[in-house]
Amino acid sequence: MTRTLLLALLAGVVAPAAVSAQPPADCRPSALNIPGAPYPCVLPDNRVMFRVAAPEAQKVRIRVGKGFDMTKEADGLWHATTTPLPLGFHYYTVQVDGAIVADPATRSFFGGGWWNGAIEIPDPDGAYFAPQDVPHGEVRQRWYHSSITQTWRRAYVYTPPGYDHDAKTKYPVLYLLHGWGENEQGWHVQGQVDLIMDNLIAAGKARPMIIVMDNLNAVKPGESAALYFARGVLTQAVPEPPPTPGAPPAVRRGPLGSTVFTDMMLTDLIPMVEKTYRVAPGRENRAMAGLSMGGFQTFTTALAHLDRFAYIGGFSGSTGGRGDFDLKTAHDGVFADAAAFNKKVKVLFLGIGSEEGPGTKAFSEKLTQAGIHNVFFESAGTAHEWLTWRRSFREFAPLLFR
């Protein structure tokens, strides 16, 4: 866009560009497209039509779950139509002569370690994550300084409807974590968790609560975050060296969770939240949950500090889903005494997509056989993706702080 053309547009002397090649009338633009972009669009059977401009390219591909070669049509643009896709939010990439990039036709989201395109296959049951005519809470950007990481960090804080208009009420708090390669914006941007909560609260299905969404990336000064952000490096397509057997990981990690994050959360984040917001005190007003890597982190943090948390949730990420998990010894034996565990942990929630494999269900059954109360939820037809996590959250939130 030249400045001349911009000024011409501002002055109204250039008529808006007509789109000469519209998709079929029954192909509806994805809700995640930039305004005005007709492609990608979703056909009634959930096949998706993509279109990409790459005038001089030799080979263009779309990867959305699996890869689809595009073909150059008479309009000079590259086209592909997929097989039917699952419902929900899917990241996808465009490959132009080997360059892996985001489709400029969609909004970009931080996922997979970079700013990626995405498509939304409409869920007929999706009203629960859409804006409805109900009171709305806020999502607040909150800067704070961490003494552990020695950096300014940014969290997002959901406050429920009415928070500002009753200066006395104190609220329970859920600490909610994103997954690998995502960030503190994942839950409200991709997950639409604020809208889910607004709708649950309006329906009387969940208690009003504060939700704190922070970034899993927490390293001490001088440490590298390369493991967490490996995809970021990979997008630069530097040839990946073979794994070095026995090489130390770049980030100090507990069993699938960062001990630095736990320290940061307990030392800096929770005190900041409790000083800044009207928070009800005590462990029975404090929950922790996360998806994928954020679920692993939740179990690492919360099981080691049950004096601080009474509610635990893992969505497509928990602990013990690998088969070799020893209930007697894992996590310092916290599961060894079922009665004691059940007394402390009010809700232990395990969510998973039906297409993600049997590990989480087997873990839930193993817990149940050992007498440990837990709630298992399986999202039908979804994989390791945001619709699994939106649905898991919808099931989990109503159980909290009862």
Next chain:
Amino acid sequence: MTRTLLLALLAGVVAPAAVSAQPPADCRPSALNIPGAPYPCVLPDNRVMFRVAAPEAQKVRIRVGKGFDMTKEADGLWHATTTPLPLGFHYYTVQVDGAIVADPATRSFFGGGWWNGAIEIPDPDGAYFAPQDVPHGEVRQRWYHSSITQTWRRAYVYTPPGYDHDAKTKYPVLYLLHGWGENEQGWHVQGQVDLIMDNLIAAGKARPMIIVMDNLNAVKPGESAALYFARGVLTQAVPEPPPTPGAPPAVRRGPLGSTVFTDMMLTDLIPMVEKTYRVAPGRENRAMAGLSMGGFQTFTTALAHLDRFAYIGGFSGSTGGRGDFDLKTAHDGVFADAAAFNKKVKVLFLGIGSEEGPGTKAFSEKLTQAGIHNVFFESAGTAHEWLTWRRSFREFAPLLFR
């Protein structure tokens, strides 16, 4: 990223990828890069080194202000080094065999009508827009329903430090608009306006205030937003038809401003803000400003409603910068009586980058000659870009509500 690799990363069995081709030690990664990305990087003389992976491409170019051909080096990647770039935030594009895309190495920002990459050339004077050890306000995402557009809209609202801890104080409000092809996130994401305000307030240079950032795109049901978002269509590279002489514009617009936006703002946005936040009443507690198209919109809205606004700012976008502007008749003659205008308008602020041409300065001088008080600010060495607008805001905010 395959699920297998993801799980391997989570399990810590894959060592983080080493970057084999680091940039020169004096080339510092742009602050806007995704974490871990070494390129693009900025050399001491503000030349920028870019690197792009496009293994099978024939031609790769970077466009940042002007175009730079990239060359494929021995590492199999495409490289380019620019001439020295101006300070500040610049959107840029990568062209891979004709496909115009965002560089996957950087964060993406909504600018130019799509989610684009950007680079930040460090400003030695940039502490004013960086997080400092001062009290921080919040930026709040606020959903509301518009009766004019019949849609749910999203605004962002800056509340100053301490807003939550003193339930009595009421604050003046600045309505602050983004430019063409940007959205309601532009001012706090690209502009870092919340950090600028935090720092100004902490230094005692600006009064604590609420800042409301909304989206210029406001159309009535059934109307097209195609003009506002024309670049969005262009990214699909549909050949642009020649302008049709006399064709009606897609969006009803006043002189460089949308009357629908004005209606929406007065009917829906301002009442929502004044109901939701602790807002000091009256026109002398209400300001409006914007950049580029948002500046034009500010003049269209505010000059027609001086009963509502006492402070007006335009940054690289005002009214009257074209030479044929008639002070006696324009905007229903609001400038015709200088004394009356000066009594009503406490501050009329015109900001511009020194590289943007002489129109705004000439307009300021014309106003001054006619006896109309105004403040002119020129940002040295900057063009139609965010550093001009950050600096303009830093000059404008201290003048408000005195």
